[in-house]
Amino acid sequence: MPECATAPETALPCIEAGVPALVLAPMEGVTDGPMRALMSEIGGFSFCVTEFVRVAQTIPGPRVFRDHIPEITDGFRTRAGLPVQVQLLGGDPDRLAQAARVAVQAGAQALDLNFGCPARTVNRHDGGALLLQHPDRIRAIVSAVRAALPGEVPVSAKLRLGWDNASAIHVNAERAAEGGAAWLTIHARTKCQGYRPPAYWKPIGEVRQRLGIPIVANGEIWTVADIRRCRDETGCQHFMLGRGALASPTLARAAARELGIRGAAPTRTFGRTPAEWLPLLRRFIDISAAVVDSPAYTAARIKQWLRMANHDGGMAWADSLMRRQSLQGLLDHLGALAATDGGDVEQQPRQDAPTPVACPAIL
Numbered sequence: 306m307p308e309c310a311t312a313p314e315t316a317l318p319c320i321e322a323g324v325p326a327l328v329l330a331p332m333e334g335v336t337d338g339p340m341r342a343l344m345s346e347i348g349g350f351s352f353c354v355t356e357f358v359r360v361a362q363t364i365p366g367p368r369v370f371r372d373h374i375p376e377i378t379d380g381f382r383t384r385a386g387l388p389v390q391v392q393l394l395g396g397d398p399d400r401l402a403q404a405a406r407v408a409v410q411a412g413a414q415a416l417d418l419n420f421g422c423p424a425r426t427v428n429r430h431d432g433g434a435l436l437l438q439h440p441d442r443i444r445a446i447v448s449a450v451r452a453a454l455p456g457e458v459p460v461s462a463k464l465r466l467g468w469d470n471a472s473a474i475h476v477n478a479e480r481a482a483e484g485g486a487a488w489l490t491i492h493a494r495t496k497c498q499g500y501r502p503p504a505y506w507k508p509i510g511e512v513r514q515r516l517g518i519p520i521v522a523n524g525e526i527w528t529v530a531d532i533r534r535c536r537d538e539t540g541c542q543h544f545m546l547g548r549g550a551l552a553s554p555t556l557a558r559a560a561a562r563e564l565g566i567r568g569a570a571p572t573r574t575f576g577r578t579p580a581e582w583l584p585l586l587r588r589f590i591d592i593s594a595a596v597v598d599s600p601a602y603t604a605a606r607i608k609q610w611l612r613m614a615n616h617d618g619g620m621a622w623a624d625s626l627m628r629r630q631s632l633q634g635l636l637d638h639l640g641a642l643a644a645t646d647g648g649d650v651e652q653q654p655r656q657d658a659p660t661p662v663a664c665p666a667i668l
């Protein structure tokens with residue numbers, strides 16, 4: 306098991322037994338470079354995980370990693386210094402091992418393997434949650450990647466409870482551990498349960514008790530009270546936050562205090578008003594502008610984010626922003642909402658001139 310330094314300047318993207326940690330979840334198309342940068346500025350996380358890099362027929366070269374992971378130029382850290390772990394997805398042990406080597410040669414300090422993605426196209430091409438039906442293949446993949454890398458580079462695995470049967474987690478987790486995973490992250494749902502609540506945390510605790518490696522609990526944590534309940538139910542000290550961290554941008558800071566993570570700064574509850582969100586979105590736009598040359602793409606990302614934040618209908622004002630096409634139109638409207646405290650800004654629905662959403666160019 307590799308040693309994890311805990312001083313911020315030398316911290317690794319690593320889970321260590323007995324040291325509580327909070328991980329920002331990989332979310333394809335959501336927690337990309339700009340979002341990781343923003344979340345790490347706000348604080349609370351111990352490290353973050355990239356969206357998956359897919360390893361199919363060809364081995365991704367250094368350029369693929371550079372395009373996918375802007376933090377590569379800063380030693381796999383966000384500008385605010387948060388360590389970034391690289392996630393790979395695929396079904397072929399040898400190709401994954403080769404891809405992992407490329408990532409490590411480019412400077413990656415830790416690798417994660419995706420055994421949870423439920424997307425049909427991914428599963429049809431022998432990747433993600435499909436592997437949950439083949440425990441021996443999980444072991445072979447983890448073991449091949451482990452063997453390909455220097456001992457100090459940890460390899461972890463991210464699993465769902467199973468494909469359609471939650472009890473599969475026991476054999477799958479065991480095989481991943483046998484393959485040499487340094488820790489496991491378990492999303493508390495099967496593939497067939499998708500992202501629908503509830504999450505089933507109990508099996509995570511059972512796996513934690515049976516296996517001798519750290520377990521990161523994940524799924525349906527939206528508040529500090531959820532973290533407490535999840536900790537009570539699983540006995541875990543390590544948690545991964547996905548949608549909840551985006552819906553409540555100071556959740557990670559509050560959770561870090563709750564978990565007693567070293568250096569956790571005090572925080573206040575983030576409000577759900579336009580006035581609270583306006584400066585945050587402005588900052589996101591500034592960060593995005595440095596790496597993504599498409600304001601339309603950034604506008605689409607903001608809408609996606611606000612839909613996630615409004616998952617419980619508690620930010621009804623966000624609905625009116627969905628009609629704004631341009632980034633400037635969206636900002637102007639949010640500014641007007643902030644000035645009127647979320648009240649009606651105008652009665653006539655207004656459509657900005659539609660701007661085609663181009664594929665973002667990562668500079």
Ligand SMILES: Cc1cc2nc3c(=O)[nH]c(=O)nc-3n(C[C@H](O)[C@H](O)[C@H](O)COP(=O)(O)O)c2cc1C
Nearest residue numbers: 330331332333356357463492524525526546547548
């Ligand atoms: C839009 C979206 C994209 C995701 N992409 C990934 C991914 O690239 N890799 C991965 O391991 N999990 C991915 N996940 C799963 C999350 O990492 C996490 O396990 C899941 O959202 C449950 O956690 P939460 O309830 O805190 O959101 C994704 C989830 C969502 C909603």
